[in-house]
Amino acid sequence: MGANQPPLSEGVLESTQKVVHEALERLGYGEGYFELLKEPLRLLTVRIPVRMDDGQVKVFTGYRAQHTDAVGPTKGGIRFHPSVTAEEVSALSLWMTLKCGIFDLPYGGGKGGIICDPRTMSLGEVERLARGYVRAISQIVGPNKDIPAPDVYTNAQIMAWMLDEYSRIREYDSPGFITGKPLVLGGSQGREKATSFGVAISIREAAKLQGLNIQGLKVCIQGFGNVGSHLAEILDQWGATIVGISDVHGGIFDEKGLDVPYLLDRRDSFGSVTNLFSKRLSNAEFLMQPCDVLVPAALENQITNENVGDIRAKMIVEAANGPTSLEASEKLHERGVLVVPDVLANAGGVTVSYFEWVQNNQGYYWTEEEVNRKLEDKMVEAVHKVLNMAKSRSITPRLAAYMVGVQKYAEASRLRGWV
Structure with a gap:
């Protein structure tokens, strides 16, 4: 399944907000912009009843955070982990916004999670939980609203079940609703690496x-x-x-x-x-x-x-x-x-997820060489942009990355009249 990245500690969340605050200050955006961007625009909590293999019904808690939709739909993974919290998915959605900003992707950040331990569940139980989660969040997700993807303890098979459930609800096929899918269901070459x-x-x-x-x-x-x-x-x-x-x-x-x-x-x-x-x-x-x-x-x-x-x-x-x-x-x-x-x-994953969504939307698919070439172009441009800014302003690469990452969301929020 997805990378076994454990839950984030509170200190990491606070330090992320601290750097975002400094980045906005240095860019000349006032306190109102930080207040808008320090937490998600939307945080949905859902309760998902699942009939387990022993016949008992167990109710799971899940979340979906949408950090900002100032420039387009939100995008980010879904994790299945016992330590998932509302605070964690909120912070991870902010990180996703920064990644999308650095790589100039037409998204804001999103993140989802369910409090569960899939290692102790059967495949059937995991499938029923995945489908139940999609039913619970179906009103706020979609190819032009919020596009999920795999994360900790989730994989291409779970994305396939989620795609199938979403397509049943909508009564039409919508491969762009989710990324990290198997190739035969509209996944992209080059995603694994x-x-x-x-x-x-x-x-x-x-x-x-x-x-x-x-x-x-x-x-x-x-x-x-x-x-x-x-x-x-x-x-x-x-x-x-x-x-x-x-x-x-x-x-x-x-x-x-x-x-x-x-x-x-x-x-x-x-x-x-x-x-x-x-x-x-x-x-x-x-x-x-x-x-x-x-x-x-x-x-x-x-x-x-x-x-x-x-x-x-x-x-x-x-x-x-x-x-x-x-x-x-x-x-x-x-x-x-x-x-x-x-x-x-580490934003190569979300960048190729973006490529997968683009391919789904146009119904035309690229070779692995094309995907890798496009990813290389994006990575080279972003690395040079951030490290050159860090050098020219004598600041840390982290602060430079946050400045590059947050700028377009602050500017879009200003132009929309939100701040």
């Missing part, structure tokens, strides 16, 4: 702006799930040297480089491979290893005030959401360590 490909391009372009070549670049990747494993594969093919990878069991490091095809071949379905090695580093030790690029591709809050002094990477590229605390990020910036923020580096 989109986030990893986007992170790889971010690394290449950020290195280029620092006068470094991707070939021979020493990279450590924390997390060997869908994003981390595909990223290792792409960078290895491009000539980078993968010197370290880690998973839930620990990390392995070799400054001469790891055998990536071997590791990919031995990786199990949970993204674990280091358990095959007797000599493993702890997660704390792994983050301290010397490398050109450290890619946190697993959990949030990995680099904090406590361990930032031990970080020996020259560049950090955030493939996970919120892996570096705001304070740690600023300290790294002061030390001359470039931090490419999550809202820039």
